[in-house]
Amino acid sequence: SIGMNGDANLDFLNIPLTIPEINLPYTEFKTPLLKDFSIWEETGLKEFLKTTKQSFDLSVKAQYKKNRDKHSIVVPLSMFYEFILNNVNSWDRKFEKVRNSALHFLTTSYNEAKIKVDKYKTENSLNQPSGTFQNHGYTIPVVNIEVSPFAVETLASSHVIPKAISTPSVTIPGPNIMVPSYKLVLPPLELPVFHGPGNLFKFFLPDFKGLSTFDNIYIPAMGNFTYDFSFKSSVITLNTNAGLYNQSDIVAHFLSSSSFVTDALQYKLEGTSRLMRKRGLKLATAVSLTNKFVKGSHDSTISLTKKNMEASVRTTANLHAPIFTMNFKQELNGNTKSKPTVSSSIELNYDFNSSKLHSTAKGGIDHKFSLESLTSYFSIESFTKGNIKGSFLSQEYSGSVANEANVYLNSKGTRSSVRLQGASKVDGIWN
Structure with a gap:
């Protein structure tokens, strides 16, 4: 907080x-x-x-209360362990077969490569003499240091790889110091004989022992969360409360209100949503708004069971301004009890009156729609009507329109009808 x-x-x-x-x-x-x-x-x-x-004065508070209930999720680990125990022996035999094949392939390939290298070296040593690189002796000027000749003997198979190296002898006059010549013989480059480890054939997969199994995982249930916000001053007061409650039903609630020196800025907004889990799923939501100029509400219900699905929505809105008022109402219903049906209705009424503009307008719109469907037939009905009456600069006018449409479809044929009717009147111009 x-x-x-x-x-x-x-x-x-x-x-x-x-x-x-x-x-x-x-x-x-x-x-x-x-x-x-x-x-x-x-x-x-x-x-x-x-x-x-x-x-x-500002206050913010949030609180979460833990729920002691837990949800159980079934995890069939025993079946997984049983599958491993039944197949571990076959896996052991397959592993041993692959292991032996890999070792045999490695040993054979290495020995074949060694034979080819030895054969190549032998043939070249017989056909070609070994090479010798020799450098003549020389005397270093000024210090009169004498360096004797030296030689490098290479292999017959390759004139790049040295076989033996003879170092030069060095004689320093004066103190009569002499460093003798040495011959360094390098060992021949040969691939060693590869012997596969004998204990590798005794290597096996470890024994598998089934552990104590559990077939359920428990997850803590969601707890209750609440949030409160409050701001108070000499001009305005704001309060907001929200909560999410997990009890027999899951309920979410929201409430916000204000108190202001100006009535137009005062409001109250409240909403509740409830999820019921008995005999199927049912979600009910209600929202309402109250203000000096605007009032509205929304109610909806969605119900799901094994045999039926049902939904209903109802929305109303009222607007009251100094020169304009409007009332709106909308309903939507649908279910699949005996047959899938959907019905909808929309109603709108308005009234405009302005003495400054010398204008008035009053009218309404009404629309109804219904749908029925089965495997044997399909039916749609639609009806719309509207009217208006008013005046502009002392010139009165009025008008109305009506539309009706029907469609019926079954295996034997199709039947449809459409009717449109309209009328208008302006004083002194047409009727």
Whole structure:
């Protein structure tokens, strides 16, 4: 939860202000003299805020209450364990077969490659003599250090890979120091003989032992969540409450209201939704709005059972303005009890009256629709009518329209009809 409050003193708005005339740059205009001007009095803040002593109080609170109930979800792990136990022996035999085949392929391929390499080296050594790279001796100037000749003997199969290297001897005059020559013989490059590990043939998959199984997973049920918001000041008060409750039914509720110095900004909005789980599923929702100019409500119900599906929706709205009023009503119903049926109706009435515009208008619209269906036939009926009556600059007018349509379809044929009727009148022009 969060809480906050504060105060403000607006007495400085009562101090009268005096603003002299000011010449506007690059023009010949001057601002008028403003003397003893009170922002609090002249701008309407006095009527709006009522007092210069302002304060506010803010409160926010959210709470979740844990539910002790749990939902059980069936998980057939015992069947999974039984399947593994019944097939683990066959998996062991397949693994052993694949293991032996892989080891045999690896050993055979390696030995064949070794034979080919040895054969290639033998043939080249017989047909080609070994190569020798020799460097002549030389004397390093100034220091008179003598370096004897040295040689590098390469393999017969490859003149790049050395077989033996003879290092030069170095003689340093003066102290009569001599470093003798050495011959380094490198071991031949050969692929070793590959022996497969004998203990590999004794490797088996581990034994599988079934654990103690559980066939249900328990998930905690959703708890109750509530939320409260409140803001209060000398001008406006706002309150909002919301809640989600999980009991025998799942219920969601919302309520918001305001209190304002201006009646037009006062409102109350309330909504409730309930999900019932006895004998099927049923969802009921209700929403209402109340204001000085607008009132409305919405109610809907959806019901699902094994044998039937039913739905109904009802919406009403009323608008009341100084020169305009409107009433709206809509209903929708459908079910599948004896046969699938859907019916809908819309009704709209309005009244406009403005003395400043010297105009009036009053009328309404009514629409009805129905549908029935079975495997043997299909039927649609639609009816619409509307009317208007009013005046414009003392010139009266009126009009009406009506439309009716029907369609019926079965295995024997189709029948349909359409009727349209209209009338209008303007005084002094046509009738």
